[in-house]
Amino acid sequence: xxxxxxxxxxSSRSKRTDAQRNRQTVLTAAAEVFxxxxxxxxxxxxxxxAGVGMGTIYRHFPTRADLVTAVYRHQIEECAGAGPDxxxxxxxxxxxxxxxxxxxxxxxxxxxxxxxxxxxxxxRFAALHAYFLDRLLPVCAQLLDAAVEAxxxxxxxxxxxxxxxxxxxxxxxxxxxxxxPRRLIALLLQGLQRPQAS
Amino acid sequence: xxxxxxxxxxSSRSKRTDAQRNRQTVLTAAAEVFxxxxxxxxxxxxxxxAGVGMGTIYRHFPTRADLVTAVYRHQIEECAGAGPDxxxxxxxxxxxxxxxxxxxxxxxxxxxxxxxxxxxxxxRFAALHAYFLDRLLPVCAQLLDAAVEAxxxxxxxxxxxxxxxxxxxxxxxxxxxxxxPRRLIALLLQGLQRPQAS
DNA sequence: TGACAAAGCGGAGCGCTGCTCCGGATAGTA
DNA sequence: TACTATCCGGAGCAGCGCTCCGCTTTGTCA
Numbered sequence: 097x098x099x100x101x102x103x104x105x106x107s108s109r110s111k112r113t114d115a116q117r118n119r120q121t122v123l124t125a126a127a128e129v130f131x132x133x134x135x136x137x138x139x140x141x142x143x144x145x146a147g148v149g150m151g152t153i154y155r156h157f158p159t160r161a162d163l164v165t166a167v168y169r170h171q172i173e174e175c176a177g178a179g180p181d182x183x184x185x186x187x188x189x190x191x192x193x194x195x196x197x198x199x200x201x202x203x204x205x206x207x208x209x210x211x212x213x214x215x216x217x218x219x220r221f222a223a224l225h226a227y228f229l230d231r232l233l234p235v236c237a238q239l240l241d242a243a244v245e246a247x248x249x250x251x252x253x254x255x256x257x258x259x260x261x262x263x264x265x266x267x268x269x270x271x272x273x274x275x276x277p278r279r280l281i282a283l284l285l286q287g288l289q290r291p292q293a294s
Numbered sequence: 295x296x297x298x299x300x301x302x303x304x305s306s307r308s309k310r311t312d313a314q315r316n317r318q319t320v321l322t323a324a325a326e327v328f329x330x331x332x333x334x335x336x337x338x339x340x341x342x343x344a345g346v347g348m349g350t351i352y353r354h355f356p357t358r359a360d361l362v363t364a365v366y367r368h369q370i371e372e373c374a375g376a377g378p379d380x381x382x383x384x385x386x387x388x389x390x391x392x393x394x395x396x397x398x399x400x401x402x403x404x405x406x407x408x409x410x411x412x413x414x415x416x417x418r419f420a421a422l423h424a425y426f427l428d429r430l431l432p433v434c435a436q437l438l439d440a441a442v443e444a445x446x447x448x449x450x451x452x453x454x455x456x457x458x459x460x461x462x463x464x465x466x467x468x469x470x471x472x473x474x475p476r477r478l479i480a481l482l483l484q485g486l487q488r489p490q491a492s
Numbered sequence: 493t494g495a496c497a498a499a500g501c502g503g504a505g506c507g508c509t510g511c512t513c514c515g516g517a518t519a520g521t522a
Numbered sequence: 523t524a525c526t527a528t529c530c531g532g533a534g535c536a537g538c539g540c541t542c543c544g545c546t547t548t549g550t551c552a
Binding site for chain 2: 134136209212215217253254256257258260261264265267268269274275276277279280282283284285286287288
């Protein structure tokens with residue numbers, strides 16, 4: 097099911113040069129279309145934007161999740177990499193966790209429809225879901241463990257549940273002044289903290 | 295845009311008897327199909343189950359939201375009605391809020407795909423969203439106000455944000471042992487409570 | 493009872509999707 | 523230059539939402 101590399105980036109090596117070029121063209125076009133039409137944009141539209149046929153897109157990215165993953169790969173990796181850094185630089189493990197979640201939320205909120213896709217009822221995005229989990233779950237777990245270790249938060253919270261909850265809270269139309277997922281997530285973190293006057 | 299009654303139930307009066315019968319047939323069929331295939335089930339499938347044409351469904355329920363609303367109307371009303379009752383019977387306003395949210399979550403979780411639909415990116419379900427807000431937002435606001443009044447929770451939380459957050463947390467595949475929205479909602483409520491040793 | 497609007501019904505049909513598949517073009521090599 | 527493995531394009535199929543109009547049924551009135 098999976099190529100040798102999670103997002104199939106290495107598949108761009110040892111291919112014909114026109115194929116490599118097309119792959120990049122599709123990635124660029126997809127990134128542009130995702131901004132305006134969301135990650136659910138019709139494949140035909142992405143193909144038109146790239147000036148290639150649909151077959152070309154499906155050949156390079158068999159599932160939609162593969163395409164989305166490839167487009168956002170760098171940012172997901174950045175987010176994963178930021179975890180340990182924050183743990184070292186922040187004032188406390190809890191602060192690191194909070195800041196890392198901020199990064200994660202910023203990433204999700206600025207990608208139109210990405211959070212929706214992650215929890216989509218259909219399994220069209222199963223591979224995307226899997227990639228997020230592979231890369232980010234260990235980071236979240238590490239931050240969570242450190243915060244528990246430091247006594248900042250109560251133990252028992254599962255990283256998967258927390259991440260999925262945060263992702264879920266980011267679902268929905270953007271720019272609704274009545275709804276800011278950050279406020280609810282702050283509340284959630286508050287609930288995670290130990291009662292301060294134990 | 296709207297009929298005289300929010301979900302158009304009164305439209306079953308003063309119509310031809312065969313039309314009334316068909317309306318009921320469609321409602322019953324839709325309820326059955328929703329259980330197995332979710333609220334996103336193809337209209338053709340509901341029509342087949344009811345043994346009517348698609349035109350009949352669209353005539354009685356112009357949008358999908360109208361159909362979903364009509365199917366779940368009684369349960370939504372029950373949930374709305376439970377608010378004041380709980381406020382009178384529960385030990386504290388905060389307990390009432392908690393129990394009411396439990397009811398709301400139970401309702402959402404047992405309807406396959408309903409929570410997804412409520413926050414759907416497309417506006418196919420706009421009327422459903424509106425109906426939920428019309429009926430449940432005032433109830434939630436009342437419970438929230440009472441809890442603030444009693445000093446159980448900190449002020450400042452907007453009912454809309456809370457309800458939508460809870461709805462969002464209920465999104466996703468059911469029966470995943472790794473994810474129980476109730477645990478996160480409990481955490482959220484914990485964060486809502488005043489620091490007990492003020 | 494019989495006739496006749498009015499109301500209701502069914503599903504063919506259109507437009508839009510995702511995805512496949514194969515004839516034709518192209519790149520790299522001998 | 524000739525040749526083949528590789529890649530490309532988009533026609534085509536299936537599934538969906540939704541509309542539209544010829545046909546059927548109902549209720550009424552003479």
